[in-house]
Amino acid sequence: MRKVYNKIESVSGNVITVRAADIHYEELAEITTRRCTSLAQVIKLEDDLVSLQVFAGSRGVSTNDEIRFLGHPMNVSFSEDMLGRIFNGSGVPRDGGPEISESVIEIAGPSVNPAKRIIPSRMIRTNIPMIDVFNSLVASQKLPIFSVSGEPYNELLARIALQAEVDMIILGGIGLKFDQFMYFKNALEEGGALNRSIFFMHLASEPIVEGLMVPDLALAVAEKFAISGKEVLVLLTDMTNFSDALKEIAITMEQVPSNRGYPGDLYSQLASRYEKAVDFEGSGAITILGVTTMPGDDVTHPVPDNTGYITEGQFYLRNGRIEPFGSLSRLKQLVNNKTRDDHRAIMDGMIQLYAQYLETLEKRSMGFRMSSWDDKLIKYGELFESQMMSLQVNIPLEEALDRGWSILAECFKPEETGFRTELVKQFWPKKEEAEGVAHGEN
Amino acid sequence: MSQVSGKISGINGNLITVVVNDTITQNEVAYAVKGDEHLKSEVIRIQGNKAFLQVFESTKGLKVGDTVEFTGELLSVQLGPGLLQQIYDGLQNPLPQLAEKHGFFLPRGQILEALDHDKKWDFTPKVKVGDKVSGGYYLGSVPETQFTHYVMVPFDVQGEWTVEEIADKGEYTVVEKIASIKDERGNVRDLQMQFDWPVKIPIQAYKQKLMPTDPLITKVRIIDTFFPVAKGGTYCVPGPFGAGKTVIQQITSRYADVDIVIIAACGERAGEIVETMREFPELTDPRTGRSLMERTIIIANTSSMPVAAREASVYTATTLGEYYRQMGLGVLLLADSTSRWAQAMRELSGRLEEIPGEEAFPAYLESRIAEFYERSGLIETHDGKVGSLTIGGTVSPAGGNFEEPVTQATLKVVGAFHGLSRDRANARRFPSIHPLDSWSRYHSAVSENLVEEARKFLFRGSEVHQMMMVVGEDGTSLEDFEVYLKSEFVDAVYLQQNGFDPIDAATSPERQNHISEIMNKILHTDFTFDDKEQARSFFYDLRQKFIDWNYMEYESDDFKKQEKVITDLIEG
The missing domain is CATH 3.40.50.12240 (Rossmann fold)
Structure with missing residues (x-):
């Protein structure tokens, strides 16, 4: 049976101090106040003066409340x-x-x-x-x-x-x-x-x-x-x-x-x-x-x-x-070299184009005339935001990569995107498919 | 010596107060005993019969009245053959051996020998009976990986001593007696290969300190050419998170032209040092063709390991560096990050309730940082060999702001400043060392006038760029525009370097000189362009060719062909 202490020396913030012996650093104690029973942890020892941090806060703690040390740290x-x-x-x-x-x-x-x-x-x-x-x-x-x-x-x-x-x-x-x-x-x-x-x-x-x-x-x-x-x-x-x-x-x-x-x-x-x-x-x-x-x-x-x-x-x-x-x-x-061959290319390529889209937006807001390339970028950026960036989009990685290619095909010609030729050959969608996906489900 | 012991009277975090009624020494090591755990601690303040100790481990579960045993020894490391290839924590506990014994987690209060006491080393004596020796003199040597490891008279041996006995050529462990020496008064001391040295005291058992002049080649162009480091010099790499500090340190640890690299992972992510630990044994040292690990010592005191040991880890690493320097070797110490080390001092200072300085760092922050960097240097040993210890420290300034105390105190004492810029990192311009803010007091690996010229263009180019942001490209003269394009060209082909490409990652000084000359030719050619569009496409083309050139093996046929293509392009 561990000893119970009921003389609190000081209360400051959520920290109380009592005089007690044989207490371990970071040991737990239980303090019973009028209001509730709370855990407290030893955060400082100075001779027989023990500082405890009271988890339930010190509001309502009386100087004669009971403190019972548990002899073990937080478990x-x-x-x-x-x-x-x-x-x-x-x-x-x-x-x-x-x-x-x-x-x-x-x-x-x-x-x-x-x-x-x-x-x-x-x-x-x-x-x-x-x-x-x-x-x-x-x-x-x-x-x-x-x-x-x-x-x-x-x-x-x-x-x-x-x-x-x-x-x-x-x-x-x-x-x-x-x-x-x-x-x-x-x-x-x-x-x-x-x-x-x-x-x-x-x-x-x-x-x-x-x-x-x-x-x-x-x-x-x-x-x-x-x-x-x-x-x-x-x-x-x-x-x-x-x-x-x-x-x-x-x-x-x-x-x-x-x-x-x-x-x-x-x-x-x-x-x-x-x-x-x-x-x-x-x-x-x-x-x-x-x-x-x-x-x-x-x-x-x-x-x-x-x-x-x-x-x-x-x-x-x-x-x-x-x-x-x-x-x-x-x-x-x-990890992204082990998923699909086009993963890294889509990751870098789409972001670079999106960065260009943001530049175009800036240009547009400053009143510059939009070129046909700018129009393409704007279309791309909007699709990218709604079909990739939106947190509503909920699709597995492979589907997301396919969707990436569809969005690209919807907006650009392959040579405009700067992707490696082999990847384009392998992944660039045929015309019909591209339109289906980009307008299709969300 | 009788065992001094005391009783704990207070605990606050990793600071304990101990009542002791005997002689104790400032900075001596003591152990707080809890069952079979011995928690290593260091005396950091003495007041009357009270000693304040910082405990190098978690103090959880200690209580008032627990015993503390004092050793009378300052915090020391074991020196001797077998340090290379080791992975230690901040207090020189070998981590792989700890893992073997204790599994996944770091146990508290367990102490292992830093050096293998069973391994036999092939010792060849170098002195004879009757020779006069002193601290730092070579007694003999053993081969350690690719180096000749000199076995030395312990550095605390002062004055003239005479060799009384010396072991014959043969195999010995580090704890076997290999010599005994006697001083004028007849005191005899037995020596073994291994001896201790207190980490916070610089090793000065050499003939003299020399001025660092030779460049330490890192094979990073922006460093060797623009912001060089000298063998025996110091440099710092401050940068906000994500700017690539650790990558630069990793690249340097691989390619730097030194004998031994000591990596002190001080309070940083464990994941980063794990990459080094797992990859280095597999990588070959381009200079020797042997495993990179054979020239490496890792001190890993990562961010979740005890804070007080973090403070010690930097000193541990430095002491090991100084030890190998005594053998006439070139040592590079990479400390990542010195800010975490400074924070460890701050935590302790706070617990000691010292009056805080700026941002609550202790007032002695600057002098501690200066002391640390001053342990670098080029030295001449008693044997006439020249050894060097170069120190490169990263700094992690709060909020990426270089005005903070650690960066400022470091800048005062280092010889080169490689300031990393978040803007350059975001623009994927690596290494992200800022070409205008950084500086170095050492000599470049490339002839100085070439460097000056390139720097001039970088500076003017940046001015033009700023102007262009206001007046737009249309309002800029073609002449200025060309300067801007030239500065961007230097940035793209010279300052930026692909750390992941085996050829581009490491550019030899000869190659740096060679391509600098071509680059200067480009800078000094007055191209006549009709308009900006033409100028831009010309430089883009030139840039592409030059970057391709960087990826070609130096002096290969392809390299020479590409050089011709580039020079033809310049001459039009």
Whole structure:
């Protein structure tokens, strides 16, 4: 029986201090207040003075509330029974189902030995052409979706969760609005993907510190499944909220802030999560997609900036579309030579033409006269946007490549596109087919 | 020496406070003991009977009252034959061996020997009994991959010592005794091939330091010609994310004209160093025809590995570099990225509650950066050999803004600045080193007047380009337009280089000189064009021919034929 303490020395922000002995660093405690029972974690030890970060927040904490130390750090269960279940930021079920307490694992475990890592080689198909064709997602990759508030980034994540060619999805929500939470739940339920998903959901209405644990919980569970051979995709939204939670704790602890109030270890904190993405040789892999909303659409803001240095590329979600410029999958070269012969050519060629289309638009807006080439580009650009870029488009890679050729054939003569002759011979559609597809289904 | 130990009295992140009532030394190594785990730490501040230690591993689970054992030794690395081809973490733990023992994950508190203690080395003595020696003198040698590895008197041996015993030619392990030496007062010291050296203290057991003058050829045209690096010099590569820092480092690590390359992956993505680790053993060194790994040491302390060890990793790498320099070898140290190293200092400084400087970096940031780069240099050994340590560090400035403290402090102390530009990277102009902002204080591999001329055109071309953005192409004179086209031509055929093509990726200095001359001829020819359209199509044609030329093997028949095509085109 562990000792119970009931004399809180100080309360500051969401951090409380008590005097206690024999306490381990990062150990958990349970604090029972008038309002609720919450977990708290040891974040500093100084002689017998123990600082704890209270997950449910310090509102309503009385100086004589009971604190019971649990003697172990933050844990999470790991079992097949977790599939289809929804947990909160402390790992407690929030779907009314039974608690899962078997095979408990420690979260935020050691990092993978670089000598055991391998060069990534498997593509994850999502049926979203802007990803599959232009910036292929690769197993063990870590990629952020850079976006701004109001963009449909959660809708994009839900679609990826439904369609990605993986064994299971672990969705971590940090500071999620209630309607977004329900949206995820319903979308995955309706899409029939709930039984291959695990949710760790922290809502915006809950104290922000509780959200801090979400990435670690999600990744610890993902790691176990990956080692047992599963291809796991971890989706995190929104990592800016996570960073803000770090900032809040750092300021409460009177740490010296480095950049716009964020703690100096923001990079290391983010990296230790994102670097959990790994391909375990001979078994499964963890792939991470995280949403990072950019305050003020500013990519030099500390959160997207540090994230960009950590991740292997980024998707820019703007105006409801994945931007072809700026978006980059650093690992795509490792997989897109193994799909279809025309993959790389379509990837480069279509984007170059789209860039020319944007130049033409600029020219048009400045009142220059449009040449017949400009007209072709405008037709091309519009088709490209509606039939490739639109997030409504939902087709496998091969179909997307075929559609690419159709769009090209609809607008240009082969020699105008700059494609290699052999490819044109092999893939350029005959006239009738081209018209059928470009006007046809969407 | 009696074992000094203390008790933990406070824990805050990776900083622990230890109460100790005995003699301790600043920067000595101590171990926090938790069960069978020994967590390596370093004393970084002493106050009364309290020592502040940074722990090189996660402090999770430690508690007040736990024992800390002090070693009395400064943080050191093991030096001796067998370092080449190794992959170490920041504290010189061999990662492949750790993986063999512990599987996928990095265990906490496990320490392995950095050098193989069982492997036998073929030792040939170089000194005789009675010879006078001092720190850094060669006792003998062993072959290590393609190099002669000199076994040296440990660098801390000062004054004149006499060789009392020396092993015969034969096979020995690194821990067997191979010599014993005696000083004037009769102190005797037994020596083995392996010895330790504290990482934060520069090795200075050489005759003298020399002025770096010879260019270090990287085979990257924009570097060797425009922003050269000297053997024994320093340079930095700052750039925002996505600008291609790591690719430049990778290309340099393959083609640079040095004996040994040490790659310090300091706080960056693990994926990048994995590429090097997996590919280097398969690649052949163009200079020797042997595996590239045979001349490489990798120090991998990637972003998710403990932060304090990241701070140490840069010093570990430098010390290994200095060690091989002592043998008269040319060493290149590539540190990617020094910003992560500086951030590690910042994290620690914050925990120590030091008064922060700019962007919360500690006030001593500049002096630490200067100390690090000053460990580079060209030296003459006691034996008259010349060795060099060249340091190239990448910088990852927050927000891509070069005004930040790490970039600024670095620029003060390096000899060359290769600033990467996001605009050039977005325009797919690689390597994305900015041709106007970058600079170098070293001598070019190409004759200086050719470089000056080309630079002049680049500068004027950029001015014309800016003007053209305002007045449009129509408002630009044909003369100016030609200057602009010439500058774009230099950019396309010379500054840009295809790192993935085996021939174009590596341009020898002879070739750089040769094509520079042709390029200058083009710059100095007054072409008479009727209009801009004609000028443009002429230069596009010339550009295509010149790029094709770059892909041809130097001095091959095709190369000579293509040269004729180009010169004919110039002479019209």
